[in-house]
Amino acid sequence: MGLLNHSGSGFARLRRAGWLCALAIAGNAHGGDWELALDVRAISSDGQTSFLDNGQGKTRFDADHEGIQLGRLRAAWTQPFGEVLSAHVEASRWDDDDKNPVDLTEAYLEYRPYPRAGWRSRVRLGAFYPPMSLENRARGWETPYTITPSAISSWVGEELRTIGLEGQFDWLGTRQGHRFDFQLTGAIFGWNDPAGTMLAKHGFALHDRQTTLFGRVGATQTIPGAPKKELFHEMDGRPGYYVGAQARYLDRAVLNILHYDNRADPTVRSAELRDMAWKTRFDAVALRIETGSKWTVLLQTIDGDTVINPFRALVWEFDSQSAMLAKRWGAHMLAARYDSFNIEFDNDPNKNGSEDGDAWTFAWSYDQGEHWHFALEWLQVASDVPARVVELGEPAFARESKIEFSARYTLSGHY
Amino acid sequence: MARTTGKSRLISLRAALAALAAVLAAQTQAASLVVTVLKRDGQPLPGAVVTAEPENGQPTPIPPIRAIMDQVNLAFVPDVLVIPVHSTVQFPNSDAVSHQVYSFSSARRFQLPLYRGKPYPPVQFDQPGVVTLGCNIHDNMLAYIVVTAAPFFGRADDRGSWTAADLPEGRYRVRVWHPLLSEPAELLQVVEVGAERGAAQIRLSKALRPAPLGNRPHSWDY
Numbered sequence: 001m002g003l004l005n006h007s008g009s010g011f012a013r014l015r016r017a018g019w020l021c022a023l024a025i026a027g028n029a030h031g032g033d034w035e036l037a038l039d040v041r042a043i044s045s046d047g048q049t050s051f052l053d054n055g056q057g058k059t060r061f062d063a064d065h066e067g068i069q070l071g072r073l074r075a076a077w078t079q080p081f082g083e084v085l086s087a088h089v090e091a092s093r094w095d096d097d098d099k100n101p102v103d104l105t106e107a108y109l110e111y112r113p114y115p116r117a118g119w120r121s122r123v124r125l126g127a128f129y130p131p132m133s134l135e136n137r138a139r140g141w142e143t144p145y146t147i148t149p150s151a152i153s154s155w156v157g158e159e160l161r162t163i164g165l166e167g168q169f170d171w172l173g174t175r176q177g178h179r180f181d182f183q184l185t186g187a188i189f190g191w192n193d194p195a196g197t198m199l200a201k202h203g204f205a206l207h208d209r210q211t212t213l214f215g216r217v218g219a220t221q222t223i224p225g226a227p228k229k230e231l232f233h234e235m236d237g238r239p240g241y242y243v244g245a246q247a248r249y250l251d252r253a254v255l256n257i258l259h260y261d262n263r264a265d266p267t268v269r270s271a272e273l274r275d276m277a278w279k280t281r282f283d284a285v286a287l288r289i290e291t292g293s294k295w296t297v298l299l300q301t302i303d304g305d306t307v308i309n310p311f312r313a314l315v316w317e318f319d320s321q322s323a324m325l326a327k328r329w330g331a332h333m334l335a336a337r338y339d340s341f342n343i344e345f346d347n348d349p350n351k352n353g354s355e356d357g358d359a360w361t362f363a364w365s366y367d368q369g370e371h372w373h374f375a376l377e378w379l380q381v382a383s384d385v386p387a388r389v390v391e392l393g394e395p396a397f398a399r400e401s402k403i404e405f406s407a408r409y410t411l412s413g414h415y
Numbered sequence: 416m417a418r419t420t421g422k423s424r425l426i427s428l429r430a431a432l433a434a435l436a437a438v439l440a441a442q443t444q445a446a447s448l449v450v451t452v453l454k455r456d457g458q459p460l461p462g463a464v465v466t467a468e469p470e471n472g473q474p475t476p477i478p479p480i481r482a483i484m485d486q487v488n489l490a491f492v493p494d495v496l497v498i499p500v501h502s503t504v505q506f507p508n509s510d511a512v513s514h515q516v517y518s519f520s521s522a523r524r525f526q527l528p529l530y531r532g533k534p535y536p537p538v539q540f541d542q543p544g545v546v547t548l549g550c551n552i553h554d555n556m557l558a559y560i561v562v563t564a565a566p567f568f569g570r571a572d573d574r575g576s577w578t579a580a581d582l583p584e585g586r587y588r589v590r591v592w593h594p595l596l597s598e599p600a601e602l603l604q605v606v607e608v609g610a611e612r613g614a615a616q617i618r619l620s621k622a623l624r625p626a627p628l629g630n631r632p633h634s635w636d637y
Contacts, residue, residue, distance in 0.1 A: 030513070030530050083515065083528045084551075114517045114526045114551050139634050174557070175519070175547050179624065251555055251628050290628055367632060410634075414511060414531070 031415045032079035035139065039071035039408040041147075047400040048388075051202040052096055052209065052218030056388045058357070058381040059402050060148075060207035070095035071147075071208070071406055073102075074140050084113045090140060094209050097219035099230075103212030105141065106161075118176050122168040127213055127232075130162050130242055131185055132258045134288040135298055135324070141210060145296070145335040146363040147377040147406050148206050150322035152284070152302045152339075157210040158217060159198050159231055160260075164189030164239065174250060185244040185258075193235040193264040196278030196306030197227055200316045203355040204341035206381055227275035235277040236265035256286045266309035276308040282318075294328040298337075316353060318343045331368065337361040341383075352390040357383030375406040445581040446608050448567070452575045452591050453618040459575025460619070463593045464497050466565035467579055470586040470605060477566050481537065483507065484548070484558065486514050486529065489633060491548060491558030495594060500564045503537035515551035522546050522562055545592065555636065557627060559594055582608050589615055595623040 047062035049055025055062070061069055073093040080086040090106040108126025129141055133153045138144040143153065166187035173180045198217055211217055216229040240262035247255045264277035282304025289297045300322040307315050319342050326335035338360055345353030359382070365375035380401040388394045452463040479501040485492045487509045498504065506516055508529040517526040522544025527535055540546065540562040550556040561568075567579040567587075591602040598621055606615040 033512070080513070112551060114515065115519055115549070117519055120551075137635050138632075144632065144635055172549070175549050177547075250625060252625060292625060292628065370633075 030080045030082070032077060033412065033414045034078075035074075035076040035410060035412040037072070037074045037140065037408055037410040039074070039406055041069045041071040041407075042405040043067060043069055043402065044404075045400070045402040047402055048394075048398055050218070051198070051205050052207075054219060054222055056202055056385050056392060056398075058203075058205045058359075058383055058398075058400055059379070060205075060209050061402060061404065062400075071408070072140070075102075076140060084111060086110050086112070092140070092210065092212065094212075096209070098212065098215040100212065100215055103215045105210045105212055107213070115170070115172055115175070118172050120170040120172060122170070124162075124166045124168075125164075127161050127163045128166070129156065130160060130187065130258060130260060131166075131168075131244060131246070132156065132256060132260075132284045132286060133300075134254055134256055134286040135300065135322075142208065144365070145298075145324060145326045145333065146337060146361050146365075147375050147404050148208050148361060148379055150300055150324070150337060150339050151204040151206055151320045151341045151359065152300050152322055154205055154207050155199065155302075155320075157208070158205070159192075159195045159211065161192060161211075161213065161232055162187050162189045162242075163191040163213075163232060174248075179250055181248040183246040183248075185246070186241070188239045188241050189262075190239050191232050191234045192240060192262050193268075193277040194227070194231045194233060194273060194275050195262055195264075196280035196316070197231070197275055198229065199280075199306055199318055199343065200278070200308075200345070200353055201227070201229075202387070203343050203383070203385060204318075204320060204357065206339065206359050206361070206379060225274055228273050230273060233270070233273055235270050235273070236268040238263050238265055240264070252291070253289045254287070256284075258284045260284070260304070266307045266313065269310070276310060278306045278308055280304065280306040296324070296326040296328075298322070298324040298326070314346060316343055316345045331366055333363075333365045335361070335363045335365075350386055352387045355383055355385045355387075357381060357385070371409055371411065373406075373408040373410070375404075375408075377404045377406070378402070379404070446584055446611050446613060448579045448582050448587065448589075448606065448608050448613045448615070450571075450577050450579075450589055450591075450606075450614075451616045452571050452577070452593075453616065455619045455622050457618070459571070459573070460593060460623075461571055461573045461575060462495060463571040463575065463577075463591050464495060464561050465569060465571060465577040466497075466563045466590045466592075467567040467582070467587045467606070468565035469583070470588050475566055476564075479503065481505065484560065486510050486516075486550075486556070489553050489556060490629065491556055493558070495559045495561065495570065497561045497563060497568050497570060498540060499568070500543050500562050501539065501541055502562070503539045504560060505537040506535060513552065514556070516548055517551055518546050518548055520544065520546045523560075526551075555627070555629070555631070561592060565590070582613070584608055584610055587613070589617070591617050593623070595626060597621045597624050 043061040043066050047059040048057035050057040050062040075091045077089045093102045106128045108124050108128045111123040135143045143149040169184045171182045242260040244258035261281040264279040266279040268277040284302040286300040303319040305317045322339045324337035340358040343355045345351045361379045363377040382399045384397050450465045452460040477499045482504045514529045522542045523546045543564045546560040548558045571577045589604045
């Protein structure tokens with residue numbers, strides 16, 4: 001009876017659950033993995049004041065940020081709990097005017113049971129990227145092909161994060177003698193209602209800086225009352241969703257499609273964030289083909305809109321396409337990419353908020369052993385941005401180019 | 416001294432003749448079977464799994480073996496393992512990272528969390544068939560265990576050739592399997608193994624599937 005009373009009380013139950021959890025974790029004390037990476041850059045850039053400093057420049061490192069710069073300081077940790085459950089945390093420092101010196105880009109629990117009869121399910125809970133980039137396939141959600149990812153992936157890293165629950169369902173055909181695997185993905189998420197605000201503010205950009213979960217996009221706004229540029233907040237209590245599908249041909253080709261809608265209520269305004277909830281929807285398709293002779297072709301496209309409704313519906317329609325060709329020779333890789341991007345605000349391509357641009361990127365990269373990675377990249381963005389005229393009194397058209405060298409040292413281990 | 420030498424020569428000659436007779440006798444009683452596997456274009460198919468079993472009568476059961484399927488550098492080693500039915504396979508993990516080996520093939524379903532430095536008991540394979548292995552953590556890892564009840568089996572060499580020695584005369588069912596086969600039907604040929612030798616050439620009717628790419632940097636698709 002006494003036992004029943006004890007176990008019945010909320011606190012005792014909580015304490016017992018805590019102990020059970022601790023025991024379960026200790027009983028399955030499988031070691032975890034950690035990784036530390038320091039990426040230092042040497043920059044030569046003629047870029048306009050970067051969007052990170054509230055300018056209309058399209059690159060991360062502008063003409064005022066030449067020379068030696070910190071590319072990224074990154075720490076990652078994976079801890080399995082038992083066989084099929086694990087936690088993954090990614091922390092980074094980008095060395096700019098962000099809120100926190102070190103912050104998280106991703107943190108989630110993954111449940112990954114063994115496949116049964118050709119089917120496998122997978123569940124992620126926490127903060128992570130939606131599964132749409134076939135480009136950013138390296139650790140830390142980086143692209144292995146170039147230093148700077150495509151305009152599409154740059155935007156995803158800047159404004160999107162799934163903070164919620166995602167389920168994946170795989171049919172593993174290649175494990176059953178077939179040539180194809182198929183995957184369905186679905187997620188519900190919150191805390192991403194401002195997504196779209198940066199697209200409207202400065203348009204697409206080409207950069208490898210991922211916005212951190214508790215940080216913001218670069219420096220604070222200088223204009224009083226301007227939005228805080230913090231993206232991971234819930235404003236309207238309405239969850240968003242995405243659904244996606246993937247088909248894989250052996251290990252040679254992957255086709256990924258995703259429909260995304262953050263279902264924000266565009267009439268909601270947050271005084272604290274000094275920003276509206278941005279209703280952002282898009283469809284994204286990506287195709288990656290790899291050949292036996294180590295060529296890679298990567299095609300990506302995105303098409304969507306973002307809407308706020310302060311007094312009437314204001315619509316920014318956006319789209320971007322990207323085509324990349326890469327070739328590996330041993331530890332060396334060469335990549336060439338073309339990006340094009342377009343935003344039309346209020347059905348007027350000449351209005352402040354619209355833009356039109358394209359970019360070329362050429363990169364060489366080299367893996368020396370398991371610790372060192374070197375890359376050299378030349379990038380040129382040409383863009384027609386009416387905001388440059390309205391806000392800066394400068395010509396709308398700008399051609400910005402940048403040469404960037406990256407030396408990255410990675411240490412990893414397990415315990 | 417000379418007599419002794421002559422006698423010992425005679426003994427040597429007799430011994431040599433006896434040995435020769437024994438060899439000849441052995442050759443006539445047990446034959447050999449040579450199977451050559453060719454791709455559709457006539458080029459040899461190295462690594463093809465070849466099995467041979469007598470067409471009539473129960474094949475004599477062959478003793479099970481203890482084999483090893485290792486994991487090295489995020490790959491299974493070997494990529495294909497052929498074992499007699501009832502054999503056991505040990506799965507050591509030579510990598511620094513954990514693997515979770517599984518099979519959902521009907522011939523043998525199992526899962527094995529190969530955490531670092533933790534030995535697991537071997538897995539026994541009691542049913543003939545092809546067992547496809549995967550890793551639940553590293554999706555690109557793929558290997559096969561071919562469990563066979565045939566008394567003669569092996570893998571074709573670089574010239575696409577496999578030889579079985581010491582077969583009794585008779586008719587044999589010869590089967591060929593390869594992970595990249597895209598044949599619509601089983602590759603089966605009945606071969607007459609005569610007093611000395613039997614030979615078969617099996618040529619694929621369809622092109623092979625593309626081989627797995629492998630050798631991507633380990634930091635990809637983590």
